[in-house]
Amino acid sequence: MPRTSDPRPEDARPRHDASRAPGPSVTPLGSTLLDPAALYFVSYDGLVNNNAFQKNGLLTHAGYQYAVWYTADRTAVVARRAAGGDDWRTVRLGHRLGADDSHNVICAGVSPADGRLHLVMDAHSSDYRYVASVPGLMDDPGAHAWRADAFGPARDSLDGLRPTSAFTYPQFLPTPGGRLLLSYRTGISGNGRAALAEYEGGRWTDLGCWSDATGTYATARGASGFRNLYLHGLDYGPDGTLHVFGTWREQSRAVTCGADLTNHDTVYVSSPDDGRTWYTAAGTRVARTGSTEVGVGTPGLVVDPLGPDHALMNQESQAVDSRGLPHALISHVPDRFGPCATGYVAERTARARAFHLRRAASGGWRKTEIPVPLRSSQRSQLVLDAYDNAYAVLPYGRIAAASAAGGWADWTLVWDGSEHLGAFGEVVVDHTRARQDGVLSFLYQERSTGTAPSPLRVADFRLPG
Secondary structure (H helix, E strand, O other), X not given: OOOOOOXXXXXXXXXXXXXXXXXXXXEEEEXXXXXXXXXXXXXXXXXXXXXXXXXXXXXXXXXXXXXXXXXXXXXXXXXXXXXXXXXXXXXXXXXXXXXXXXXXXXXXXXXXXXXXXXXXXXXXXXXXXXXXXXXXXXOOHHHOOOOHHXXXXXXXXXXXXXXXXXXXXXXXXXXXXXXXXXXXXXXXXOEEEEXXXXXXXXXXXXXXXXXXXXXXXXXXXXXXXXXXXXXOOOEEOOOOOEEEEEEEEEOOXXXXXXXXXXXXXXXXXXXXXXXXXXXXXXXXXXXXXXXXXXXXXXXXXXXXXXXXXXXXXXXXXXXXXXXXXXXXXXXXXXXXXXXOOOOXXXXXXXXXXXXXXXXXXXXXXXEEEOOOOOOOOOOOEEEEOOOOOEEEEEHHHEEEEEOOXXXXXXXXXXXXXXHOOOEOOOOEEOHHHHHHHOEEEEEEEEOOOOOOOEEEEEEEEEOOO
């Protein structure tokens, strides 16, 4: 059976005393330079070094922070610094980016049991490249020289495992039991399936798919027979439950009013067993990875219904609070601007807003508009501090926040990075450092023109706690 939220009244649950807890705040700590001339090209209205769906493009482990990107000559690199320090040390890896495609990001993850750093890169519905470090590199950085021979060669398999030749959107996630999950999509946009692999005991195992691409989705305008599920993330709660929000994208545009993308609905599932079985918010088992799959017609999946005509973003962000309640950040064009957003980039830039979607302790769902225009087609990132205050890191490095004590109904802009950073748009947040150290770090690249390389930086902010 799935784990459930604590049934006791809200004021009887162990948590921070909201009346005494500080509200949200960010204190700028400065920024550091990763690369004065990082690779730059605009593709799918994004940059290959700055896609918010990277899990992880920036992470902290055992007192060190790690960043990954492509430098000007297209070489994949990984750098580290002592958390809070200014001295980034960079290692060039044995791979160069193969295509000018912003999907082909580098993602990093740590396997807790053996202290290896794992990197997957350069894939969009294609083969990929995988690099892993020597064991122990992450757990005892002082005992291992930070140089290229600490990493193996770039391979076209997970140490021999080839689960798909149509690979996209890697996300690494350590399990509470010390294994390492790798989430990915197999297939293509509009006809793909969510899948998992797992690293344990020095080897990778393919767990299989858990979302279905087939079935009929229909609106008053038409129908679609194929789709894929985009994930907003995978995050564990304090009780070990794995939480996932997502949105569907249809293959056929016949379901729209003429919109050029077909994203619709926000769905939610959870797993009590590291992604082996999946349950709806009501507790109904709906999938077993590698056997049965959730589909567009599965009852109980949708927690925020929205048709395909509102320029809904895919793969935005999510988090889990100290009570084990899931939160998501989604964005779309609100109804008040009309029933049909046809041009995805233009309509989102002109009219889209971010929304905070969360599960209440009573079991229902609450949705709050963040009253800050996005002024961008791109994604935002959600962070919760030690007191469950919420932060939305918006495009251009702007930060809005809301207090847990106020029921997350008091969203306001607390820092305007558009006045300071010169960022292209989307940023990459270090969610691990926010949890471990109470520091909000994000990676951003300065706007350039054409394909001229530009500086890549990390900005740091102190959070309450």
